[in-house]
Each structure stands twice: as C-alpha cells, then as structure tokens.
Amino acid sequence: MSEIEEGVRTGSAVESENFIPSSEIKEGEDQIHIRNLSKTYVTEDSETVVLEDFSLDIRKGELISIVGPSGCGKTTILRMLAGLVQPTSGKILIGDRECTAPGSDRGMVFQDFALFPWRSVRKNVEFGLEIAGMPKEQRRERADKYLKIVGLEKFADHRIHELSGGMKQRVALARALVTNPDVILMDEPFGALDAQTRNLMQAGLLKILDKTDQTIIFITHSVDEAVFLSDRIVILTKRPAKIKEVVEIDWPRPRDRASPEFTALRKRILEELEKENVLD
Amino acid sequence: MATILNWTYDENNRYHRWFRTTVIAITSLVCFVFAWWDVSLLLNSTAIPTPLETWNALVDLVVNGDSVTGGRTVWAYIGSSLKTFLLGFLLALVVAVPLGLVIGYSKTIREFANPVIEVMRPIAPIAWAPIFILAINYTVGPILVVFIGIFFPVLTNVVFGVQKIDPNLMDAARTMGASPVQVFYKVMVPSAVPYLMNGIKVGLGVGWMCIVAAELYAPQLGGIGYYLSTMATNGLWPNAFAAIVIIAILGIVTTGLAEYVHKIITRRMGMSNV
Ligand SMILES: Nc1ncnc2c1ncn2[C@@H]1O[C@H](COP(=O)(O)OP(=O)(O)O)[C@@H](O)[C@H]1O
Numbered sequence: 220m221s222e223i224e225e226g227v228r229t230g231s232a233v234e235s236e237n238f239i240p241s242s243e244i245k246e247g248e249d250q251i252h253i254r255n256l257s258k259t260y261v262t263e264d265s266e267t268v269v270l271e272d273f274s275l276d277i278r279k280g281e282l283i284s285i286v287g288p289s290g291c292g293k294t295t296i297l298r299m300l301a302g303l304v305q306p307t308s309g310k311i312l313i314g315d316r317e318c319t320a321p322g323s324d325r326g327m328v329f330q331d332f333a334l335f336p337w338r339s340v341r342k343n344v345e346f347g348l349e350i351a352g353m354p355k356e357q358r359r360e361r362a363d364k365y366l367k368i369v370g371l372e373k374f375a376d377h378r379i380h381e382l383s384g385g386m387k388q389r390v391a392l393a394r395a396l397v398t399n400p401d402v403i404l405m406d407e408p409f410g411a412l413d414a415q416t417r418n419l420m421q422a423g424l425l426k427i428l429d430k431t432d433q434t435i436i437f438i439t440h441s442v443d444e445a446v447f448l449s450d451r452i453v454i455l456t457k458r459p460a461k462i463k464e465v466v467e468i469d470w471p472r473p474r475d476r477a478s479p480e481f482t483a484l485r486k487r488i489l490e491e492l493e494k495e496n497v498l499d
Numbered sequence: 500m501a502t503i504l505n506w507t508y509d510e511n512n513r514y515h516r517w518f519r520t521t522v523i524a525i526t527s528l529v530c531f532v533f534a535w536w537d538v539s540l541l542l543n544s545t546a547i548p549t550p551l552e553t554w555n556a557l558v559d560l561v562v563n564g565d566s567v568t569g570g571r572t573v574w575a576y577i578g579s580s581l582k583t584f585l586l587g588f589l590l591a592l593v594v595a596v597p598l599g600l601v602i603g604y605s606k607t608i609r610e611f612a613n614p615v616i617e618v619m620r621p622i623a624p625i626a627w628a629p630i631f632i633l634a635i636n637y638t639v640g641p642i643l644v645v646f647i648g649i650f651f652p653v654l655t656n657v658v659f660g661v662q663k664i665d666p667n668l669m670d671a672a673r674t675m676g677a678s679p680v681q682v683f684y685k686v687m688v689p690s691a692v693p694y695l696m697n698g699i700k701v702g703l704g705v706g707w708m709c710i711v712a713a714e715l716y717a718p719q720l721g722g723i724g725y726y727l728s729t730m731a732t733n734g735l736w737p738n739a740f741a742a743i744v745i746i747a748i749l750g751i752v753t754t755g756l757a758e759y760v761h762k763i764i765t766r767r768m769g770m771s772n773v
C-alpha cells in the first residue's frame with residue numbers, strides 16, 4: 220500500500236497554527252502523573268476491582284505501550300486518562316492540571332474506530348474542528364491536509380462503510396491528530412486489522428509521529444507490536460492490574476523484527492505475560 | 500429454478516430477482532381476485548359484488564365522478580382524505596420526534612413518561628374518533644385520530660433508536676470536546692434517523708387505517724371513507740367495494756413511498772444495516 224508511504228512523504232509535517240499545545244513541559248520530562256489510581260466497577264450483582272493503587276509517570280513525547288492479560292484493566296486506565304471514566308480514588312495529573320473530563324489536549328483512537336457512519340470521511344476528520352468552532356474553509360483545508368498525511372485524500376468524499384478496516388483506522392487516526400492534541404490515547408488501534416495491514420499501519424504511524432512531539436499511550440495485546448513501536452513497555456499483571464515491569468527500549472527505528480535482540484525481548488515479555496495468564 | 504426456453508434464473512442478477520418477485524406478486528393478486536369471485540358467486544349475496552361489478556363501478560367513479568349523490572369527482576374525495584392524513588402525519592412528526600429524542604436521552608424523563616405511554620398506547624386510535632369529533636369538531640377530530648395512529652410508532656421507534664446508539668460514538672464525540680448538547684444533536688439525532696424512518700413506515704400504515712374509520716364519523720369532511728359509508732348504507736355494494744379498492748391502492752402507494760424514502764436515507768447515511 221504505497222498510499223501511506225506517499226501520504227507520509229508529502230504531508231510535510233504535522234504543524235499547529237491553530238492548536239498550540241498548552242504545556243511548557245519539554246520532551247522527555249514527565250508529563251502525565253497517574254497517582255494511586257483505583258477503580259472499582261459496581262453493578263447490581265457484582266463489584267469488580269480493576270485497579271488498586273496504580274501509579275505511573277509518562278514522559279512527554281514518548282510512545283508508551285501497555286500490555287497485559289485480557290480483562291486486566293487496560294481499557295479502563297485509558298478511559299480514565301481520556302476523562303470518560305472517573306476513578307474511584309487517586310488522580311491523574313496532566314502537567315499540573317488534574318484530569319477529570321475529556322479535553323482537547325487529549326485525543327483518542329478507539330479499537331472499533333468509532334467513526335460516524337452518516338458523515339463522509341472528510342466530515343469525520345472535521346468533527347473536532349467543528350466543535351472547536353473553526354470556520355468552514357479552514358476546517359476543510361486542515362482536514363484535507365491530515366487526510367493527505369494518512370494517505371486518504373482520494374477518499375475524502377467517501378462514506379465510512381465504503382472503506383476497508385485499515386482505511387477506517389487511518390481516518391480515526393487523522394481525526395485524532397487533526398486537533399493536534401498533546402496526548403494521543405490508542406486502545407488496541409490495530410487489533411481489528413489483518414497482520415499485513417497492521418504492519419503497514421505501524422510503519423505509517425511511526426513516520427507520522429516522527430514529525431511530532433506528541434505523547435502516545437498505546438494499548439495492545441500484541442507484544443510484537445509493542446516491541447516494534449515503543450520507547451517503553453509497561454507490563455501489567457492480571458486484575459487488579461499492577462505494574463509487573465517497565466521495559467525501556469532505546470533502539471533506533473525502524474526496528475528489525477528478525478534481529479536477535481528483538482526476538483529475545485519479545486520472547487521474554489511473552490513469557491512474563493504467560494505467567495499472568497495461568498488460570499488459578 | 501426451472502429453465503424456460505433457454506432462460507435460467509440467476510439469483511445474483513437484480514433484474515432476474517425483480518422479475519421473479521413481480522411474477523409471484525401478480526400471480527398472488529390474480530389468485531386473490533379469483534378467490535373473491537368464487538366467494539361472491541357462492542354466497543350469491545348482493546353485499547359481496549363480483550370483481551367485475553366492482554371494476555365497472557370503479558371505472559364509473561373515476562371517469563364520471565360520484566354519479567349517485569351527484570357532482571363530486573373521485574379526486575375531490577381522495578384530496579379531502581389526503582389533506583386530513585397529511586396534517587395528522589405532520590402533527591405527529593412535530594410532536595413525536597422531539598419527545599422521542601428527549602425520552603430516549605434522559606432516564607428520568609423516560610421513567611416519567613413510560614407509564615402514560617403504556618396506558619395510552621394499547622388504545623385503538625379509532626376508539627378516539629367519536630370522542631375527538633364530538634368534543635372538538637369534525638375537521639380537527641379525524642386529524643387527531645390520524646395523529647394518534649402515527650404518533651406511537653414514531654415515538655417508540657425514536658426512543659428505541661436513541662437508546663441503541665453506539666456508546667463509543669458518544670465517547671468519541673466527548674473526547675473531541677463535544678458538550679452534552681453537541682453530543683445530542685451531532686451524534687444522537689443522526690443516529691436515530693434510520694429508526695425514525697422505520698417508525699414513519701409503520702406509522703403511515705396505521706395512520707391510513709385510521710383515516711377511513713375517522714371519516715365514517717365525520718361525513719361533513721367528504722373523504723373517501725365517507726363515500727364508502729354512504730354507498731354501503733344505501734346498498735350500493737359495487738360502489739362501496741370500488742372505494743375499498745381505492746383505499747387499498749392509496750395505502751400501498753403511501754407505505755411504498757415511505758419504504759423507498761427509508762431506503763434512500765439509510766443508504767445515504769451509510770446505515771442500511773439498521
Ligand atoms: N462499565 C463497566 N462496568 C462493569 N464492569 C466493567 C466495565 N468496564 C469494564 N469492566 C470490567 O472491568 C474489567 C477490566 O476491563 P477492561 O479495562 O476493559 O480490560 P482490558 O481492556 O484490559 O481487557 C473487566 O473484567 C470488565 O469486565
């Protein structure tokens with residue numbers, strides 16, 4: 220799929236004339252502080268303790284992956300970061316502001332894309348700009364620029380149901396990037412894609428993000444994906460999720476999946492996770 | 500299916516499919532007409548005219564107008580019925596759509612409204628006809644009967660549609676900074692449109708049943724239902740049956756139109772799977 224490549228090459232850079240990130244935190248410094256976060260879901264017939272006293276600092280500009288057994292609470296962590304779910308106790312600080320509601324400083328990419336079927340591709344990307352009250356021509360121009368970055372400028376007037384899974388996920392990515400948020404939250408964004416498309420999307424994502432200083436928090440169940448993309452990988456235990464280990468990866472990108480250190484690290488993390496998956 | 504003169508039915512060809520459906524539909528109608536004919540001959544009652552007698556009365560009504568009571572054309576009767584119908588329909592939309600959106604949106608309002616809805620809904624709309632016509636008047640009464648008939652299907656479908664919205668879409672809108680009001684009209688309202696169209700489709704069918712019944716109580720309106728009852732009370736059965744045929748055709752046209760609009764809109768909105 221040369222479209223991604225082409226789009227990435229032509230889309231000079233992800234600039235920000237209208238959406239200047241508000242924080243003064245420099246790249247590499249701690250930006251997000253998750254402090255003693257706990258979350259218990261209470262339903263009529265059960266109480267689920269998903270998180271207990273969970274703390275983590277996330278640096279500006281890093282791509283941090285969270286891997287863990289299914290159902291351990293990864294999505295819950297991300298939704299609390301997005302401000303969609305309120306913690307039972309503890310807090311999340313972004314810079315020095317407490318995060319309690321969704322805000323334009325954070326963008327989110329959902330696993331099932333969550334695109335609006337009644338809007339065209341362009342109108343989907345324009346949504347956040349519309350909310351921000353940007354005038355029509357400017358909105359269109361900016362949306363088209365981001366569609367070009369993800370290689371979908373030819374599909375601007377298409378409907379969502381006419382797109383393939385990989386294309387939908389690129390629209391979702393463009394929609395999250397277009398308002399230039401400081402932080403991008405991605406919940407298993409490539410989980411629904413086939414292996415080949417997935418690899419192309421990972422490469423495309425790296426090229427796009429190379430040009431920005433956005434912080435990416437990336438949830439995945441693919442260890443391979445985590446090792447390929449991340450500056451750091453957070454390995455979680457089974458529910459209630461605790462941090463089992465944080466792996467730093469300072470290898471240059473693009474990474475070679477076939478290299479000995481890549482396979483060795485992947486194997487080690489997989490073994491760690493398997494210990495968590497043992498049924499008890 | 501069978502091979503007829505080198506012609507093989509192909510399930511993947513839309514013209515073949517269309518042809519097949521049409522042939523079956525026409526066969527069905529022809530069978531129906533013959534069954535009707537049999538029944539009318541067997542019973543040998545004047546109250547059940549044969550299809551031929553009905554056809555003759557229908558042609559006479561369309562070509563010469565109402566030659567029995569004098570003067571009015573068939574279009575005058577139909578026009579009067581359609582006017583009542585349309586007003587009732589518009590009124591139902593204006594009231595049911597916003598109400599359905601609000602009831603679907605807010606649990607408290609839903610809990611408040613549900614008892615009233617459940618009490619009112621099972622009442623046959625036609626039961627209201629004499630009450631409305633006597634209590635208000637013969638123009639507004641039938642309109643209100645049509646209103647009731649269309650109101651409930653539209654309301655329940657819109658309420659259902661709002662509750663069926665993919666919560667992820669609302670969350671996505673919220674993460675892009677949408678306020679609750681913006682989530683409401685930029686996400687919930689468009690999501691509910693296919694359900695609204697479905698409610699309209701059902702409502703039009705019910706509404707059409709109501710109009711004729713309501714007109715029986717409001718002869719002054721002079722709609723097609725009034726023509727039907729006048730002919731029946733005077734024992735002019737072929738004419739009464741001609742009116743029934745007209746009512747049936749108009750009903751089919753209305754619901755067919757609604758179905759078509761439903762299809763176009765859901766396809767344009769990329770939501771044909773609803
Ligand atoms: N809204 C909710 N109400 C009740 N329980 C929930 C809710 N959301 C998630 N859970 C439960 O919390 C646990 C963690 O869910 P989640 O964060 O989605 O895990 P993961 O993304 O790691 O698979 C699961 O057992 C899930 O059933």
Ligand SMILES: [Mg+2]
Pocket residue numbers: 293294
């Ligand atoms: Mg999850």
